[in-house]
Amino acid sequence: MLTVEKTIRWLNLFGQKVEEKKVYLSELDQAIGDGDHGTNMARGTAAMKTVLEQKAYDTVQDVLKTAGMALLSKIGGASGPLYGSAFIGMAKQAGEGAADVSAILEAGLEGIRKRGNAEAGDKTMVDVWLPAVDAVKNKELSRERIDEWVKATEPMKAKKGRASYLGERSIGHMDPGAVSSGLLFESMIEEGVLDE
Amino acid sequence: MSDYGVLLVSHVPQIVEGLSILLREVAPDVAITAAGGTDDGGVGTSFDKIQTAVLKNAGESLLAFYDLGSSKMNLDMVAELSDKKIEIFDTAFIEGAYTATALLQAKVPYHEILKQLEPLKVK
Numbered sequence: 595m596l597t598v599e600k601t602i603r604w605l606n607l608f609g610q611k612v613e614e615k616k617v618y619l620s621e622l623d624q625a626i627g628d629g630d631h632g633t634n635m636a637r638g639t640a641a642m643k644t645v646l647e648q649k650a651y652d653t654v655q656d657v658l659k660t661a662g663m664a665l666l667s668k669i670g671g672a673s674g675p676l677y678g679s680a681f682i683g684m685a686k687q688a689g690e691g692a693a694d695v696s697a698i699l700e701a702g703l704e705g706i707r708k709r710g711n712a713e714a715g716d717k718t719m720v721d722v723w724l725p726a727v728d729a730v731k732n733k734e735l736s737r738e739r740i741d742e743w744v745k746a747t748e749p750m751k752a753k754k755g756r757a758s759y760l761g762e763r764s765i766g767h768m769d770p771g772a773v774s775s776g777l778l779f780e781s782m783i784e785e786g787v788l789d790e
Numbered sequence: 791m792s793d794y795g796v797l798l799v800s801h802v803p804q805i806v807e808g809l810s811i812l813l814r815e816v817a818p819d820v821a822i823t824a825a826g827g828t829d830d831g832g833v834g835t836s837f838d839k840i841q842t843a844v845l846k847n848a849g850e851s852l853l854a855f856y857d858l859g860s861s862k863m864n865l866d867m868v869a870e871l872s873d874k875k876i877e878i879f880d881t882a883f884i885e886g887a888y889t890a891t892a893l894l895q896a897k898v899p900y901h902e903i904l905k906q907l908e909p910l911k912v913k
């Protein structure tokens with residue numbers, strides 16, 4: 595169940611992890627993209643942290659919406675509109691009730707898919723979101739499984755985003771957006787968002 | 791104040807600056823605004839810059855052209871949140887923008903412009 599406090603702690607932990615892994619995320623993007631995913635994400639989560647500290651929030655919806663707008667306008671790149679759409683989608687769903695985390699995450703995935711039109715196996719963040727949303731539904735999300743989904747993007751050939759211009763050459767590297775999304779779900783477990 | 795305007799979005803400021811020069815030469819009366827690069831002038835696209843370019847454009851209805859995939863995602867988001875009508879074209883960037891702008895200058899009707907853009911679709 596999401597509360598205002600828990601949501602903020604979750605998002606701040608995500609931001610902290612992104613900051614710690616900033617260089618690594620950009621290195622991954624260097625291999626199959628333009629090498630900016632870490633700096634993009636860190637800029638976005640830093641802006642998110644600032645707005646979350648700026649005022650008191652009454653609802654989970656408000657927290658997610660504000661976070662989404664910060665990510666949308668400050669990440670840039672492809673992941674700005676993608677994370678932005680995810681959070682704005684989650685915010686809308688949270689307005690229907692903050693207890694159902696599974697439904698909220700599903701709305702986030704829907705936002706990403708609507709924005710980027712990626713399918714499973716296209717070597718994008720969707721390859722983590724899709725199984726993660728499913729696992730949350732079945733109460734079986736774990737760190738190990740998240741790691742598996744992230745690693746599973748390595749042998750994939752990219753069909754979306756900048757990496758898709760590389761064709762076969764995109765094989766053999768993990769997708770940076772999948773890695774950053776892994777951090778988001780890991781933070782969820784660590785902050786007890788999925789506890790009853 | 792015109793009905794239609796042209797909106798250009800690219801990953802690099804100089805790309806849209808250059809393209810604007812090309813377009814203004816043939817279409818001095820068409821409203822053209824552009825968003826290139828990230829907020830700090832780096833390579834990428836910016837939701838905020840695109841939103842500003844939409845507001846600055848004198849056109850009420852915009853024909854938008856872009857370079858790579860993520861420009862389109864940012865454009866889509868701006869289009870959804872904007873009061874203006876923004877039509878995004880998946881055409882070759884330069885050829886599409888040039889065709890649309892030159893035809894707007896020549897006062898060719900919108901539906902005719904759409905028809906001429908159709909074969910330029912590449913993405």
Ligand SMILES: Nc1ncnc2c1ncn2[C@@H]1O[C@H](COP(=O)(O)OP(=O)(O)OP(=O)(O)O)[C@@H](O)[C@H]1O
Pocket residue numbers: 623627628629630631634635670671672673674676706709710711712717718719720754755756769770771772801833834835858860861
């Ligand atoms: N269409 C898409 N659907 C889902 N995820 C996508 C899509 N396109 C890209 N991604 C994700 O975005 C990540 C890249 O994000 P990044 O911040 O590096 O943007 P970028 O590709 O450099 O954008 P830009 O082209 O604007 O510079 C990829 O690793 C992938 O997970």
Ligand SMILES: [Mg+2]
Pocket residue numbers: 623627628629630631671756
């Ligand atoms: Mg990148």
